[in-house]
Amino acid sequence: MNRLPPTTRTATIAATETISDVVDIDQYQIGALVMPAAWDTATITLQASATRDGTFLDVYDDEGAAITVVAAANRVIVLDEAVFATAGLKYLKFKTSAAQTAERKIIVILKG
Numbered sequence: 001m002n003r004l005p006p007t008t009r010t011a012t013i014a015a016t017e018t019i020s021d022v023v024d025i026d027q028y029q030i031g032a033l034v035m036p037a038a039w040d041t042a043t044i045t046l047q048a049s050a051t052r053d054g055t056f057l058d059v060y061d062d063e064g065a066a067i068t069v070v071a072a073a074n075r076v077i078v079l080d081e082a083v084f085a086t087a088g089l090k091y092l093k094f095k096t097s098a099a100q101t102a103e104r105k106i107i108v109i110l111k112g
Helices: none
Strands: 007-013 029-034 043-049 068-070 076-078 091-096 104-111
Touching: 007 091
Parallel strands: none
Antiparallel strands: 007 104, 029 076, 029 104, 043 068, 043 091
16 A cells, blocks of 8 residues: 655634634545644634535544644644544544634644
């Protein structure tokens, strides 16, 4: 099996908003998040859709718990592979529990 080389995408959350733009992870899985130097205290949950312009729904694990990341400024957050096995999820948005006071860019590290 040929693995895809690691790559990155950027999830942008506009000022005063709580949901990022669409991130197309294609055939990848999320490996880590690189948080910006400035971040208003908030957790992050995932939303997914089968199409770029479709309805985005919150993502839950098999026990009914929302997939949640405890985020903080200026750090790399390595995600649990068992929880973040996003195979089959192509279009994602990142939803914060509190609006950001300025535009924030989260670097999404993807692995093949």
